[in-house]
Amino acid sequence: MSSSHAKVAVGASKDSSFLGGRIPSEIEIMAKQLKDLDQEMFRKILKAVVSAIEGKDCREAMKAIAENAALPEERLSYVVAGMYRLLKEALRIPTSSLKQEVFKEDLRELRIPEEFITDFASVVFGNRRTALEAVATQQGPRLPSLKDFRWRVDVAISTSSLARALQPSILMQMKLSDGKAHRFEVPVSKFQELRYNVALILKEMNDLEKRSVLKIQD
Amino acid sequence: MRGHTHGQESRDLWGCNMADVETSKSLTGLLNGIAQIVYYNNAEITEELLKNELYPDLTQEEFRAMHEKMKGLLKSIATANMDQAQLEAFLTAQTRKQGTGGVSAEQAAALSRFWKSHRARVRESLLGQSRWEPGLKGLTWRVDLQTSASRGGATNIPVALVELELGRAGEDSDFVCLEFDEAKVNQVLKKMAEIQESIDAIVHRS
Numbered sequence: 001m002s003s004s005h006a007k008v009a010v011g012a013s014k015d016s017s018f019l020g021g022r023i024p025s026e027i028e029i030m031a032k033q034l035k036d037l038d039q040e041m042f043r044k045i046l047k048a049v050v051s052a053i054e055g056k057d058c059r060e061a062m063k064a065i066a067e068n069a070a071l072p073e074e075r076l077s078y079v080v081a082g083m084y085r086l087l088k089e090a091l092r093i094p095t096s097s098l099k100q101e102v103f104k105e106d107l108r109e110l111r112i113p114e115e116f117i118t119d120f121a122s123v124v125f126g127n128r129r130t131a132l133e134a135v136a137t138q139q140g141p142r143l144p145s146l147k148d149f150r151w152r153v154d155v156a157i158s159t160s161s162l163a164r165a166l167q168p169s170i171l172m173q174m175k176l177s178d179g180k181a182h183r184f185e186v187p188v189s190k191f192q193e194l195r196y197n198v199a200l201i202l203k204e205m206n207d208l209e210k211r212s213v214l215k216i217q218d
Numbered sequence: 219m220r221g222h223t224h225g226q227e228s229r230d231l232w233g234c235n236m237a238d239v240e241t242s243k244s245l246t247g248l249l250n251g252i253a254q255i256v257y258y259n260n261a262e263i264t265e266e267l268l269k270n271e272l273y274p275d276l277t278q279e280e281f282r283a284m285h286e287k288m289k290g291l292l293k294s295i296a297t298a299n300m301d302q303a304q305l306e307a308f309l310t311a312q313t314r315k316q317g318t319g320g321v322s323a324e325q326a327a328a329l330s331r332f333w334k335s336h337r338a339r340v341r342e343s344l345l346g347q348s349r350w351e352p353g354l355k356g357l358t359w360r361v362d363l364q365t366s367a368s369r370g371g372a373t374n375i376p377v378a379l380v381e382l383e384l385g386r387a388g389e390d391s392d393f394v395c396l397e398f399d400e401a402k403v404n405q406v407l408k409k410m411a412e413i414q415e416s417i418d419a420i421v422h423r424s
Contacts, residue, residue, distance in 0.1 A: 092370035130372075137371035143379065143397040149409060153416045159348035163297050167345055168420050170413060172354075174394075182394055184384045186354045188417060195410045197357060202407055204361045205376040205400045 017106035018098050019089055030082020031110045033075055041071060042079075042116055049083045050123055053091075055135050090124045091132055100125045148175035244272045245288070245328040252289050253336055257296070257343040259388070283318070288329075291321070295333055296340050305333055346387060355383040355391055378403055 019027065034042065048061040066076060090103060100121055107117045123129075150173045156165040170186040186194065251268040254260035269281045276284070291312065300308060309326040321329070359380040365373055378398040385391035398406070 088370070094366075094373040096373075133370065133372045136369045137367070137375075139369050140367040140371055143395050145397055145399075146402060146406070149406060151409065151413055153413065153420065155420055156345070156348060159344070161297065161344040161347040162299060162341070164299055165345060165348070168417055169349075170417075171351065176394075176396065182382075182384060182392075183351055184354050185349055185351045190354050191410075191413065191417075194354065194357060195407075195414065197359060198403060198407050198410060201359055201361060201378045201380070201398075202400070202403045205378060205403060208361060208363060208376045209400075 026081040026085050029078045033078045144176040144178040242328045247272045249332040257340050352384045
């Protein structure tokens, strides 16, 4: 192999592809199926698969493709499965670890036609990448996040225990991504503490991004 | 502590002298006890305990009457959250009352001293009685750097994990854990600035 074949994150052997030591079978099968597929059809299928990865409903698109008599259903399913797996595996690796040339080289080894390699590369390394990563982040393990945050400032004028209260207080309502809602009171003194801490969190996050020593690169 | 003396001793604002200090001590103790029961939720203090410790020589009835009277006076003062001027006017009026309804000068002095030192705490307790929602008791947080995930996704992104402690006094707290990305923290901070503006407007007006 030429010396331009750089080492990739996966596998110790310098000949292994970004897909690992053993190429997943659905990708190998897909590679065979792509041989006499026309590019227009390929692009239609690719578009639908990318849609699916983004979490969108692509049943209509797939139905339209399947109804095209030129492609038998079995062949279509092999192509779809292989494409999906290939893209998922490539998107999993950060762009700092897997470079476009290496990606293309690995696909050439699978004997995937050159024009299809270009199309695959445009998905993995193009400007759609950020959106695809955002979806993957959403699907990962996470704690609930804040979906909705409302607040109200009240002043208690008078209460059953205190004829003249004149006490401001903040009422907060949070709706979380897991569907739970929390409503609670925050006394003004506690609010100052809360606000200070949130500002501190933001500062920490900003600082973290600036610290280049923590940018983990291969 | 000198024993009972009469006549020429100097008297303070309420007309009290050294001799009155003894009675004062018991009354101060009683007022403290009342506050513990009514405002500070101290279950260990009882009426019986107070009588035995502070007024062992009184009969049950005599003590009960005194206890109720002091409790009533304290309640009036607390509900109105009296300031110095109001308190003086109130107590002066009480000292002028005839019969058992009134208070003596030394009792007025004890009440005045007591309120000066307990006013803030009693007020806080009363405000708490009108809070029905759980309150924010505290928060802890940390910022992590997410480097990778099983299904991929953006790498090297800071993630803030926040734990809020919510609850009411005397009850077990709820702990709510959330995660935030930078954009979300920014959003929340903006809302907090709005809240601050709102508070400032109110405080300024009052």
